[in-house]
């Protein structure tokens with residue numbers, strides 16, 4: 660008899676700073692072995708397939724997205740981090756690498772990403 664335990668599935672987009680934030684958190688919190696990471700490339704066939712699959716469950720597909728339990732999805736990076744931190748009783752303020760990234764490189768990258776998305780929307 661097989662007794663399979665569901666591991667939350669973490670969908671990440673390569674180069675996405677919100678996804679990298681989640682990944683750095685999971686790494687520093689030593690939670691990587693408790694999740695199943697699915698990292699996809701922008702423009703890939705795999706990304707299209709995953710987007711199609713997620714669209715059946717979400718009003719708007721975005722990355723990162725986590726399937727926490729079968730059929731239960733969460734899409735905001737900060738909420739995802741808070742959910743895992745709570746479950747593992749981890750105070751994110753005690754993770755120096757994560758905090759350094761959030762206050763530094765991620766902050767800059769995220770604001771560039773938001774600006775890029777805003778410009779793309781204006782151009783449509």
Ligand SMILES: N[C@@H](CCC(=O)N[C@@H](CS)C(=O)NCC(=O)O)C(=O)O
Pocket residue numbers: 672674675676677720721722723734735736737772
């Ligand atoms: N508020 C979201 C923002 C996530 C976001 O904007 N992700 C972008 C990638 S950087 C995305 O999903 N874009 C849609 C796509 O590439 O299909 C969060 O913090 O998780």
